[in-house]
Amino acid sequence: MNWNLHHSKAEELASQAELARRLGDTSRAAELYRLAAGEETLALTELDPAKVKTLGITTVSAASLWFKAGEHRRAEQVACQWLASDVLPSFAIDQLQAVLQAVWNERTFREAGIEFARGEILVRVAGGDVVYGGAPLDLIHLKVDEVRGLFYRTIELLLNRPLRRHGAPSADIQEQFRPWLLQAPAGSYQFAVRVQKPTQLSMFPQAGPEIEKVSEKVLQIAEATSQELPQMLETSVPDAGYRDVFLRLIRNLAPTGKTFKTLELKPTFETKARPVLLTPISRQNVNDTLRSRKKAVDTSSGLREEQVTGVLRALHLDRDWIEIVTPEPASEHIQIHQTGDVIDDIVGPLVNRRVVVDVAVQPDGKRLFRDVQSDE
Numbered sequence: 387m388n389w390n391l392h393h394s395k396a397e398e399l400a401s402q403a404e405l406a407r408r409l410g411d412t413s414r415a416a417e418l419y420r421l422a423a424g425e426e427t428l429a430l431t432e433l434d435p436a437k438v439k440t441l442g443i444t445t446v447s448a449a450s451l452w453f454k455a456g457e458h459r460r461a462e463q464v465a466c467q468w469l470a471s472d473v474l475p476s477f478a479i480d481q482l483q484a485v486l487q488a489v490w491n492e493r494t495f496r497e498a499g500i501e502f503a504r505g506e507i508l509v510r511v512a513g514g515d516v517v518y519g520g521a522p523l524d525l526i527h528l529k530v531d532e533v534r535g536l537f538y539r540t541i542e543l544l545l546n547r548p549l550r551r552h553g554a555p556s557a558d559i560q561e562q563f564r565p566w567l568l569q570a571p572a573g574s575y576q577f578a579v580r581v582q583k584p585t586q587l588s589m590f591p592q593a594g595p596e597i598e599k600v601s602e603k604v605l606q607i608a609e610a611t612s613q614e615l616p617q618m619l620e621t622s623v624p625d626a627g628y629r630d631v632f633l634r635l636i637r638n639l640a641p642t643g644k645t646f647k648t649l650e651l652k653p654t655f656e657t658k659a660r661p662v663l664l665t666p667i668s669r670q671n672v673n674d675t676l677r678s679r680k681k682a683v684d685t686s687s688g689l690r691e692e693q694v695t696g697v698l699r700a701l702h703l704d705r706d707w708i709e710i711v712t713p714e715p716a717s718e719h720i721q722i723h724q725t726g727d728v729i730d731d732i733v734g735p736l737v738n739r740r741v742v743v744d745v746a747v748q749p750d751g752k753r754l755f756r757d758v759q760s761d762e
Contacts, residue, residue, distance in 0.1 A: 392429035393444065396422045400451060407504070416455050423451035427464065435473060442478030449485045458489045465489075484508070484570065484654055488578075491568055502566070502580045505601025506654040509533055512574035513647025521575035524739075525645055525762065530567060531735035533579055536635050537565040538731070539628070540603050541581070544596040549627040552703060552730050563597065578654060601653065608651050608662040611636040614671050630679070633672055634732050638760055640669035645762045669759075676757065683756075688749040694720055695761060698741045701725075701733060708733070708755065710743060725755045736760055 403418035426448040433441055445468045452461035465482040468474055474482070488506065495502065511529060515522055538555045541563045547556075554560065562584035570576045581600045603622070610619035611633055623629045639649055643666035652661035683689050696712040699719070706725050712718045722745055725733075736758065744756040 389429045389432040389440075389444075392425045392432060396425035396429060396447065396451065398422075399425060403454070419451055419455035420457060423448060423455050423457065423460070426451055438473065438475050441473065442475040445474060446478050446481045446485070449482055453485055453488060458492055461485055462489045487568075487570060488654060501583045503583050503600055504598045506568070506578050506580045507601050507604060508570055508576055508578050508650075508652045508654050510574060510576040510650040510652070511641075511646050511648070512650070514641075514643070514645050516575050516646045518574055522645070526575065526577075528735055528739065528760070528762070529639065529649070530577070532635065532639050534565050535731035535735070536604060536608075536632075536639070537579065537581060537600065538563075539631060539635065540600055540607065541597070543623065543625075543628055544599060544603060549625065549631070550729075554730070605651055605653060605662055607632050608636055608639075608664075611672060612640070612662055612664055612668040614675065616675075630676075631729055631732070633676055634729065634757075634759075636664070637669055637672040637676065638732065638735075640664035640672065641666055642669060642761060673759075680756065683746045689746045689754075691756075692745050692747050692753070694722065694743045694745055694753065696720070696740065698733070698736045698739060698743075698758070701737065703728060703730065703733075708743070708758070710741065720753065722753045722755050728755060728758065733758055 399418050399422035403415045403422060406412075406418060407415040426444060430441075430444055430448060433444060435441060445464065449461045449464040449468075452458075452464060465486045469479065469482055469486075509529065511521055511525070515525070538559065541559060542550060542555065545559075547559075550556075564582045566580050566582055568578040568580060570578045579601075581597065583597060606622050607619070609615070610622055619629060619632075623632055641647055641649060641664065647665070649664040650661045651664075683691050694710050694712070696710040698708060699711045700709040701707070703725055707721050707723050708725055708728075710720045710722065712720060722743055740761040741758055742761045743758045745753040746756055747753050
């Protein structure tokens, strides 16, 4: 057999494994992944080393398939062997390092008795002030908060919880479905996110199958939102209230272009999966969608639209106001009223950060809240 036959067989077995996984037959999926990994490893022995790109793709595929099969030692061996060969293209080196990091993480978690739901998302920010392996702390802190909010909202959606307008996720959600931030190999700054499985699954009898879909659902929603695919978004998120929240969460994740240029969401081990790339254009597209859904300002009553830019210094959502401090030298404290149903996990991460607030201004100068987003 030649490379093409082994590789084709590996792809066929991997597709069957994915189907078994989706149907909940994890033992069958693991066996099929193991067979696929064996075929891909054989394919490597038949490959001309001069075909560098194909070599990189096949090597990453073999290591990833061993990992999916639960054969972590074999995944580690393949990754280390080919990383030491000094013949791989840069993309393969980066992806094999990610496999190694995941193997080491799994080993540590297993020893600690921690179990995670299927799927891991790599979050990568690049451009602007971000450099290889490093980024401004305040930027990463903001993005981590926003990604955490995105995961919790997705968990609540999958568990059919009523839309949460105010406050943090319920105590049982926070205690039993904890998103974890995992170390990722150095790159244009990146981190990985996974969701811990409930330690008391009996409290959530319907949660078992649903929690396995969290990472997949996050990517599905992000793609539908960023690519302006309204039908896909409505299918993924049938509830209109939830859709509005996800639009704002994805909008705030996307860069303005001032501090960084792109944010990428990608499943770590799906080598053929297309990443979701958020850019300043993505932010503008979501803003356009949100504006089209807003009720128009009634200018006949003397209202006019305005944007207020400054630092979100204070808020009291129970009393229906937020306060913005405009830039110096003409620094001014501006209170904005009627925040209404502004969502805590959208506005919360923005406290003490530069924001842009859309308002409607009454004839007496009182400003009424319409929308808020980061200005970084």
